[in-house]
Amino acid sequence: xxxxxxxxxxxxxxxxxxxxxxxxxxxxxxxxxxxxxxxxxxxxxxxxxxxxxxxxxxxxxxxxxxxxxxxxxxxxxxxxxxxxxxxxxxxxxxxxxxxxxxxxxxxxxxxxxxxxxxxxx
Amino acid sequence: xxxxxxxxxxxxxxxxxxxxxxxxxxxxxxxxxxxxxxxxxxxxxxxxxxxxxxxxxxxxxxxxxxxxxxxxxxxxxxxxxxxxxxxxxxxxxxxxxxxxxxxxxxx
Numbered sequence: 001x002x003x004x005x006x007x008x009x010x011x012x013x014x015x016x017x018x019x020x021x022x023x024x025x026x027x028x029x030x031x032x033x034x035x036x037x038x039x040x041x042x043x044x045x046x047x048x049x050x051x052x053x054x055x056x057x058x059x060x061x062x063x064x065x066x067x068x069x070x071x072x073x074x075x076x077x078x079x080x081x082x083x084x085x086x087x088x089x090x091x092x093x094x095x096x097x098x099x100x101x102x103x104x105x106x107x108x109x110x111x112x113x114x115x116x117x118x119x120x121x
Numbered sequence: 122x123x124x125x126x127x128x129x130x131x132x133x134x135x136x137x138x139x140x141x142x143x144x145x146x147x148x149x150x151x152x153x154x155x156x157x158x159x160x161x162x163x164x165x166x167x168x169x170x171x172x173x174x175x176x177x178x179x180x181x182x183x184x185x186x187x188x189x190x191x192x193x194x195x196x197x198x199x200x201x202x203x204x205x206x207x208x209x210x211x212x213x214x215x216x217x218x219x220x221x222x223x224x225x226x227x228x
Contacts, residue, residue: 035217044208045157045159045165045208045222047216047217047218047219050217059216105213105215105217107170108155108167111166113164114164
């Protein structure tokens with residue numbers, strides 16, 4: 001059974017940093033790209049970032065480019081999202097999701113339960 | 122970025138109804154489109170991929186169609202468990218944009 005467990009969310013001041021983690025199990029982690037998708041309170045879904053299975057290639061939404069960094073540790077089946085220079089508009093539930101393929105861009109077929117990030121003074 | 126526009130934003134229907142949700146892309150995305158269902162406080166769940174392929178485990182009353190810029194999600198006979206918010210997502214480009222969502226409510 002595929003399981004994705006996010007952690008690292010919390011309350012942070014504007015301009016601060018936070019590192020989200022997502023521990024994966026139930027599939028061969030290195031064979032699949034991983035993504036982060038967020039949802040602001042009462043709003044829709046917004047794709048944030050993706051990383052291919054090998055970790056060699058990363059993709060970012062324009063809204064987070066230059067502030068967020070995605071990475072993975074294939075020895076620990078874990079994907080990370082380093083979030084710097086946080087803004088109030090980054091407040092959201094952050095979902096970790098497994099892509100259906102190892103590279104390129106594709107759908108997300110399994111999702112974690114999410115971790116909440118609140119950016120406020 | 123490719124913009125995705127869903128209609129309607131809210132849909133009221135009854136159990137047993139056939140309902141259709143539309144998603145339009147700002148440029149052609151071939152059939153690189155997925156549909157997700159999300160219930161309050163829960164993570165999204167993949168229903169349809171490549172515009173018309175049913176995800177394993179998704180009920181057969183869900184179907185998708187379309188190509189290019191216009192797509193539809195159809196639920197053939199609404200069940201109580203189907204009242205939720207539905208999102209389309211294009212994955213034709215690396216920036217995988219979602220539609221704004223369609224909330225399906227009980228009439």
